[in-house]
Amino acid sequence: MRDLLESRAVRLRPSPGTDSSHGFVCIGIAERIPDLDSTDDREVFVWHVPSGLLPLTEQDLERWGVDAPAGRHWILSERLLPSDASLIGTHDVVLWGPDTISTWIGGAVLSGELVARTPDVVPRMNFLATELEDLSKDDPTSLRSLVDPANWLAQRGMEGTVTTPVLLKARMWTVSGELVGPSMELEQGRWLVTEDPWSASLNLLDPLDRIDHTPNLRVIFPLEESWLSEASLSTEIQNLLEVRKKGSVENSNLSGPVRSMLLETWSFSPESANFQESALLIPGWIIHTTEEKILHGRNGRTYDLVTSSSATTGALR
Helix, strand or coil: CHHHHHHCCCCEECCCCCCEECCEEEEEEECCCCCCCCCCCCCEEEEEECCCCCCCCHHHHHHHHHHCCCCEEEEEECCCCCCCCCCCCCCEEEEECHHHHHHHHHHHHHHCCCCCCCCCCCCCCCCCHHHHHHHCCCCCEEECCCCCHHHHHHHCCCCCCCEEEEEEEEEEEEEEEEEECCCCCEEEEEEEEEEECCCCEEEECCHHHEECCCCCCCEECCCHHHCCCHHHHHHHHHHHHCEEEEEEEEEEECCEEEEEEEEEEEEECHHHCEEEEEEEEEEEEEECCCCCEEEECCCCCEEECCECCCCECCCCC
């Protein structure tokens, strides 16, 4: 939490005399919090309630309210909240429970603001054995999010809708082979191509789109028929890797030779192609409305969420 606040230029200064109160730990005072109401420029006391076996009660909040200083307060509670948390004295309080905190931190991980690491002794993902084996062939590559879910929801009048960060299963292909020029010149190359079954698209991987560590989040799988067939994959990659390069042609006229520039087509040779598959994970969110949807973190589109009898997976309909 401190790291995320620091990444958003929130500076906390100590609050003497208010270090802790009935399980509420004051981690500092902030001049402003971008994630809260931006129209209120008062200082904010930031409190953390560590995880515990029992949820918070109204009595816990009342006891804290007796000792808490006057002003604005932001409480980040890892303990479940009571159904009615309104009895907190006369203080101006914003209260976040575990779900809101998880969404807040998960969004920061997907956007690259935070890096999540998992101990080696803990399984990174928990789904069908065949799917886990598939992902464990290589360390998965994860992409950076291009979508801010809060802005996406606000633009559609859906502020306050609960979202859960997830990862969407895709594939990355390491392609090596030859480009063939107009005069049968050969040029060796190696490319990283992403296959996104959700948007049915192939793209060359931009190294800047990668994040260093894969967050420990639930992985959503598409329907099996969403993947490209071997023949379609070869054809699509051949079209994707075709390039136009500058060539030169020398012409003669009365005043001497003139060199003009032409664009030449270099085609990818399917006969020379070698494909290696590895796991690719795309950031996304489950939008919890009447009919749950998956928000794609790269293209901003939504897809239906389908539940399997043996494991929960997402898919295109």
